[in-house]
Amino acid sequence: MKEDIKEVLFSEEVIVDKVKQMGETLSRNYKGKDLLVVGVLKGSVIFASELLKHIDIPCELDFIAVSSYGNSTQTSGVVRILKDLDNDVEGKDVIIVEDIVDTGLTLSYLLKYFEDRNANSIEIVTLLNKPARRKTNIDVKYYGFEVPDEFIVGYGIDYAEKYRNLPFIASLKEEVYSNK
Numbered sequence: 001m002k003e004d005i006k007e008v009l010f011s012e013e014v015i016v017d018k019v020k021q022m023g024e025t026l027s028r029n030y031k032g033k034d035l036l037v038v039g040v041l042k043g044s045v046i047f048a049s050e051l052l053k054h055i056d057i058p059c060e061l062d063f064i065a066v067s068s069y070g071n072s073t074q075t076s077g078v079v080r081i082l083k084d085l086d087n088d089v090e091g092k093d094v095i096i097v098e099d100i101v102d103t104g105l106t107l108s109y110l111l112k113y114f115e116d117r118n119a120n121s122i123e124i125v126t127l128l129n130k131p132a133r134r135k136t137n138i139d140v141k142y143y144g145f146e147v148p149d150e151f152i153v154g155y156g157i158d159y160a161e162k163y164r165n166l167p168f169i170a171s172l173k174e175e176v177y178s179n180k
């Protein structure tokens with residue numbers, strides 16, 4: 001795995017420190033609200049798990065799985081729900097936990113999905129923000145780090161289902177994905 005890495009962008013220590021701050025901010029901003037944390041599978045699982053440990057107010061946890069990429073590095077813009085939420089979101093203050101916002105197409109679909117189900121409020125919390133390739137005008141209120149327009153892996157984030165288990169965030173060497 002290591003030989004496919006171009007550059008380590010954020011170490012595990014730096015990530016955990018940032019996620020702790022994000023959890024503290026959310027705990028302050030959602031005090032007294034009916035908080036529902038929704039992790040977007042599978043990329044957000046490690047981030048969502050760490051984040052949850054630093055939220056010290058009552059909250060629920062649910063997961064949704066969507067597919068937008070297949071095994072390619074390009075978004076198709078077509079979003080499919082692979083696993084729906086277990087519980088009702090009506091009246092809840094929802095935070096959608098994502099691994100990385102790239103074009104924003106996945107999230108604009110999910111925002112509409114939660115609006116249609118009458119959530120009381122909806123905000124996006126993403127570990128990584130890649131604004132260079134944004135194709136929609138979505139408001140990313142909370143994010144951990146901004147990343148350059150490169151293919152990123154690690155800390156839950158994959159390329160073709162691999163590299164999720166790297167404890168740090170790194171860019172992938174171009175030759176790993178360019179000839180696929």
Ligand code: IMP
Nearest residue numbers: 043075100101102103104105106151152
């Ligand atoms: P979007 O719809 O283009 O914003 O893409 C969102 C999803 O694409 C993310 O949740 C990721 O799963 C995936 N994605 C976008 N950029 C990257 C990347 O650099 N590495 C790995 N996955 C990515």
Ligand code: MG
Nearest residue numbers: 041042043099
């Ligand atoms: Mg994803």
